[in-house]
Amino acid sequence: VEDQEQRLRLERLYVEHAKAVRLYAGRRVDAAAADDAVSEVFVIAWRRLDDVPGDARPWLLGCARNVISHQRRRAGRDAALIHQLQAVSVGRPVGDEVLASAFEQLSEQDRELLMLIAWEGLKPSEAAEVLGCSRQTLAVRLHRARKRLAEAMRQSQSTGRAGDARPTREISR
Amino acid sequence: MNDLIERLRAANPLPDCPEPSLDEVWRRIDLADAATGRATAHLNAGSRPPSGVRRVGTAALLSFSLAVVLGIVVLAALTLGHGHRHQRTASNQGSSVVVTRSSREQLLRSLEALRRPQDQADREALRIFGRGGLLPNYLSTHPLPFCGSLCEVQLQRRLSRSFMIPGSRYRAAIFPVAVTHTTRELRRGELAVVLSVKGPRMGIARSSAIPASGGTPAASGPVSADALRANGVVVSFEVRGSAEINRAAILVPDGVRNVVLENLTLTSPRTGTRLASLPTLSAPVRDDIALVTLKHMTASRLHIARDPDGPDGGFHRGKGCTLESTVYIVPATAQMLWKSASATRRSTIHFYAYIEAKPTPGQRFPSPRCGA
Numbered sequence: 001v002e003d004q005e006q007r008l009r010l011e012r013l014y015v016e017h018a019k020a021v022r023l024y025a026g027r028r029v030d031a032a033a034a035d036d037a038v039s040e041v042f043v044i045a046w047r048r049l050d051d052v053p054g055d056a057r058p059w060l061l062g063c064a065r066n067v068i069s070h071q072r073r074r075a076g077r078d079a080a081l082i083h084q085l086q087a088v089s090v091g092r093p094v095g096d097e098v099l100a101s102a103f104e105q106l107s108e109q110d111r112e113l114l115m116l117i118a119w120e121g122l123k124p125s126e127a128a129e130v131l132g133c134s135r136q137t138l139a140v141r142l143h144r145a146r147k148r149l150a151e152a153m154r155q156s157q158s159t160g161r162a163g164d165a166r167p168t169r170e171i172s173r
Numbered sequence: 174m175n176d177l178i179e180r181l182r183a184a185n186p187l188p189d190c191p192e193p194s195l196d197e198v199w200r201r202i203d204l205a206d207a208a209t210g211r212a213t214a215h216l217n218a219g220s221r222p223p224s225g226v227r228r229v230g231t232a233a234l235l236s237f238s239l240a241v242v243l244g245i246v247v248l249a250a251l252t253l254g255h256g257h258r259h260q261r262t263a264s265n266q267g268s269s270v271v272v273t274r275s276s277r278e279q280l281l282r283s284l285e286a287l288r289r290p291q292d293q294a295d296r297e298a299l300r301i302f303g304r305g306g307l308l309p310n311y312l313s314t315h316p317l318p319f320c321g322s323l324c325e326v327q328l329q330r331r332l333s334r335s336f337m338i339p340g341s342r343y344r345a346a347i348f349p350v351a352v353t354h355t356t357r358e359l360r361r362g363e364l365a366v367v368l369s370v371k372g373p374r375m376g377i378a379r380s381s382a383i384p385a386s387g388g389t390p391a392a393s394g395p396v397s398a399d400a401l402r403a404n405g406v407v408v409s410f411e412v413r414g415s416a417e418i419n420r421a422a423i424l425v426p427d428g429v430r431n432v433v434l435e436n437l438t439l440t441s442p443r444t445g446t447r448l449a450s451l452p453t454l455s456a457p458v459r460d461d462i463a464l465v466t467l468k469h470m471t472a473s474r475l476h477i478a479r480d481p482d483g484p485d486g487g488f489h490r491g492k493g494c495t496l497e498s499t500v501y502i503v504p505a506t507a508q509m510l511w512k513s514a515s516a517t518r519r520s521t522i523h524f525y526a527y528i529e530a531k532p533t534p535g536q537r538f539p540s541p542r543c544g545a
Contacts, residue, residue, distance in 0.1 A: 011195060018193045026187045035193065039290070042198040043205065093184030100184065118181040146177055153177075 010046050017057050018042070021064050024120055027091050028068055040067045058129035061120065065112075065130060091115065102152035110145035117142065196331035197291045203277065203332075204288070272329070272351045276364040279398035283426040284366075284461055286334040286347055298335030298346040302369050302377055327351045329364065338422060339459040343372035345422055350395050358397065365395030368406040368424045375420075378410035402426050404520045405509065411500065411527040413490075418500070419467035419527050425458055425511060432456055432463045433510040439475070439526055440504045448503060449475040472501070472530035487527075494543035496532040503528060 021041050025034035041063045045052055053059055091111065093100040103111060116127040128138040281287050328350055335346035348367040355361040369379040380396065396406045406424040423432055437451035456463040469475070487501040505526040511518045537543045 010198075014193075014195045014198065018195070019190065022190050022193045023187055026190055027185075035197075036290075038193050039197040039201055042195070043201045046198070046202050092186055093181060094186045096180065096184040099180055103181070114178070114181060118178050119185045119187075149181075150177055 006046075006049055009049060010042065013045060013052065013056055013060075014042055017060050020057055020120070021060050024061050024064050025068060027115060027119055029071065033068075033071055037064055037067045037071065055126075058122065058126040061116070061122075062130045062132070098153055098156050101156045102149055105152045105156075106145065106148055109141070110148055113138070113141055113145050114149065194291075194296055196296065196333075199331040200291050204281070271362040272364055273360070273362045276360075276362070276398055280332075280349060280364050280366065280401075283398050283401055284347065284424075285427050286336060286461060287332055287349070289334070291331060291334065294336075295334045298344070299330060299333055301344075302335075302346050302348075302371060302379075327353060332364075336460055338370075338462050338464050341372070341464050343370050343375075343420075343422065343464065345370050345424070345462055347424070352395065358400070359395065363397055365397045366401055366406055366424070367395050368408050368422065370408050370410055370422045372412075374413040374415065375410050378408050378422075380406050380408045404522055405432075405511075407522050407524045409505075409524040409526060417466050417468050417470070418529055419470045421465040421467065421524055423456075423458075423463045423465065423509070423522070425461055425463065427461060428513040428515065429458050429461070429511045430514065431458060431512040432465075433512070434465065434507040434522075435510060437467075437505060437507040439528070440506065442503055448477050467526060470526060470528050472528055475528060477501075477528060477530075489538060491538045494538045494540075496536050496538045498532065499530045501528040501530065502526075 018038060022034060022038045025037040028034075029037065041060055044063050044067070045056075045060065051059075093103050103114075106114070113127065113131065116122045116130055117124070120127075122130065124138050124142060125135050127142075128135045131138065133141070328348055332349040333347065335344055337343070338345050346369045348369060349364050350367055352359040352361060352363050352365060359365055367380055369377060371377045396404070401424070405426075407421055408424075409419065409421040411418045412420055425432065433453060433455040435453045437453070439448040439451070440446065441448050451467065454465060454467070456465045487499060489496055489499050491497045502525050505524050507522055509520050509522045511520070
């Protein structure tokens with residue numbers, strides 16, 4: 001009975017959050033790796049069902065973040081795969097070249113934070129949980145990241161970089 | 174500044190995605206459970222929670238771990254003490270069918286296809302092979318003929334796999350099912366395999382005892398892991414409009430490289446007498462499947478007299494009242510020789526063969542609307 005209840009709980013978690021996790025992963029890695037990450041996240045959730053909080057989304061996205069980092073580290077051992085990963089353009093804003101160009105100039109930490117807020121639609125407190133930092137720290141980081149993005153956009157516009165062809169960016173490992 | 178976030182939000186590269194499936198998660202959980210047990214699975218490198226969650230008091234974590242370990246030890250002792258096989262509830266069904274872990278492990282060990290992750294094509298196969306309600310609804314609810322109304326099977330969706338048979342245009346699908354009532358062949362909770370094949374000009378063939386559409390007989394019921402290792406699973410099917418209408422797909426366990434069919438015999442379904450003996454044939458195994466073509470299966474080549482009253486186990490094919498052919502469905506038996514790197518095994522297999530008889534000049538389609 002306990003096993004069945006746990007299974008039902010996992011199924012509920014999946015129904016409620018799988019899409020959010022898939023979108024999170026899909027904005028950071030290619031489709032196959034994203035599918036793999038989603039499965040892995042929920043396997044982890046199954047193993048640690050007692051640790052999953054009531055508001056599970058930040059917890060699951062945090063898991064997804066770790067899983068993707070792990071995927072990248074693992075891929076880093078294979079030179080061919082690195083090449084393949086570097087050729088994939090993911091996590092790049094679309095339809096706004098100035099913004100996309102500026103966004104690519106930010107550090108991975110800034111990009112991740114902005115993506116969590118803008119694309120994952122998290123509140124700052126939830127983003128703090130995903131990134132494993134305090135709310136105060138996150139507020140400071142977010143303020144600085146926005147500032148850096150605004151600055152990068154100004155630079156892009158002034159130097160005409162927006163028209164540069166930069167189809168891909170390297171995925172940091 | 175908020176405008177910047179709004180602008181970034183509008184430039185979202187992936188605003189939506191298809192609904193992911195839970196099947197792959199269950200498959201991984203099952204594999205991890207089967208391989209290492211749930212306790213050791215905790216040690217998996219990818220299983221660390223986000224750092225915010227890691228800030229749990231060390232004492233509480235140790236207590237929890239200790240409780241889990243103790244729980245597992247007590248559970249194992251109870252299980253061994255009662256001599257019961259560990260069972261788990263099938264998650265994808267609403268009723269009380271249980272799947273024995275040993276049969277699940279056996280099956281996973283036997284077929285490589287079941288061990289790989291479930292992909293979109295596998296999930297799609299559940300829909301494609303299920304056209305007309307035959308799968309999965311039919312399998313999950315319909316009583317099987319060999320055990321009467323008491324016997325039902327339940328499709329294990331997350332273990333279902335499909336793949337193209339190498340070198341052909343046929344797609345094979347493996348549908349594991351759990352048996353809900355003990356029969357002569359299968360125990361309650363045992364996992365068994367239904368093999369299904371689909372391709373051009375053939376419809377859907379399946380190995381289950383469930384009658385297929387169009388009166389096409391099936392060779393056997395779901396096959397247990399033991400039976401799979403002993404005899405494989407055979408699905409024969411008829412390809413319309415082909416010079417050689419008989420094909421058979423033979424699913425065999427991992428490691429088999431080649432199958433040879435000897436002493437191939439066709440038997441009259443009406444009298445039980447031998448109709449014909451066919452020459453030995455062999456086929457390579459790729460992805461655990463051998464595709465066999467039975468050649469020259471026409472009534473005239475096999476010197477089988479046409480039944481003037483129509484087929485006893487078969488069907489007529491034609492356009493309007495023009496009869497194009499009569500196809501007899503007759504039981505076939507063969508000695509199958511399996512060759513793997515380590516051993517050669519011999520077993521007897523049974524399937525149905527299709528024998529085509531061309532009509533005599535002027536012979537009309539035997540139906541009342543054509544004056545028969």
